[in-house]
Structure formats: structure tokens, C-alpha cells
Amino acid sequence: ATVNVGLESVKASVSLGRVLRDPEQQQQQQAPPLFRDLAPVGAHSRQSLDLSHYQRLGLQEMPRVSAEGVSTLILREARLDAEQWARLSASVLAPAPAAALRHLDIRGNKLGNNSSSKTQNPEKKKDGCAALSSVLEHCTGLAELIARGNNLRDPGCGSVLSALKTAGATKCLVKLDFADNSAMMVDDTLLSMIQKLTCLRVLDLSWNVITLP
Secondary structure, eight states: OHHHHHHHHHHHHHHHHHHHHOHHHHHHHHSOOOOOOEESSOOSSOSEEEOTTOTTOOGGGOOOOOTTOOSEEEOTTOOOOHHHHHHHHHHHOOHHHHTTOOEEEOTTOOOSOOTTOSSSOHHHHHHHHHHHHHHHTTOTTOOEEEOTTSOOHHHHHHHHHHHHHHHTGGGTOOEEEOOSSOOOOOOHHHHHHHHTOTTOOEEEOTTSOOOOO
């Protein structure tokens, strides 16, 4: 039994030596760890936060960021309503860190009016746009806003544009995505505010209900 154990040990050592000498194995062992610049939650010093598909984010899942804030916040298809957005923005985009935000992606949430829902409280519908606008008023350096698929309609789009004007972001916003928001753009004021985005390079108004005269 002792001899068998010894032989098995020798065989194991030989096999291990072969594995360690294998070029592919050595390459894998020497490969550097993956660079993760997008952290879902719990990051203190990340410059980017990706909370996509975090439906109904719980309080314990709210991320903590550094005092300098984040430059990129992605919230795709997170099904955020006014209450969730207010709690999340208070955690990640308090007035001081909001100034550091450069890219905001909130596509596919529930921040605007939803006329197809007959049971939704009308007052709560307005809160989503108001909550979003109250944060955007502090985003003084915002360069990209993707707000498609939020059913903002004309009032919501107007509220967002007014907030960007208040923040002074009209001089730095490069991309604005209002696609799929049931917007009609019948109010000349909306078009006038868009025209004042002097640095705008990309404007997406597709999948709305705009009718040309």
C-alpha cells in the first residue's frame, strides 16, 4: 500500500509538471486580470457605473461612489420609475457629483407618461419627468444624454431641455437621443430649445409621431 501511494504520488508529480510546462497553461497563468471599468454595484472609485437591467433596484444594492462622482452612468432597461430614480440619483448623483457626469444612458425605463396604463396615478406620471429634470439641472458638463423609450412625450422632452438649459449643458451637449418617446414636437418652443444646443452633433428623434407640415 505504501509503494502504491508513492507511485501515485510520483505519477501525480509528473502529470503536474507536464501541466505546468504546457505553453497554453503558462500563457493563461501569466495573463493579466481582466480590466473592469464598469462595476454593477458597490464601487467607490469607478468612473463608470452600469446598472442595466437592475429592475427595481433595492436599497442594499444602491452603489456607493467616490466624492468626485462618476462620468458615465448606464441604466438601460432598468424599469426605473420616479421613486426608484429619485433614490438612485440621490445615491449616485447628488448635486455635487452630478457635475462630473458626462454620459447618461436611461433608455427603456418608465420615467415619462404612460397613457396606455389606465391604473397609473396621473400625479405619479409627472413625477418621473420632474425627478429626472431636477437631477439634470446639476449636470453642468453633460455631453451625451440617451433617453429613448421613456415615453416622455412633448412635456417631458420640454422639461428635460429646460433642465439642460438651467445647467448650462446647452454649450457642451454633443448627443441627444429622444427616440421612441411618443413625441410630436408640435410646440415651437421645443424646436427652439433644441436649436440652442450649439455643440449638438447627434440628434435622434426617430420612432416618434412627428408630422411634417
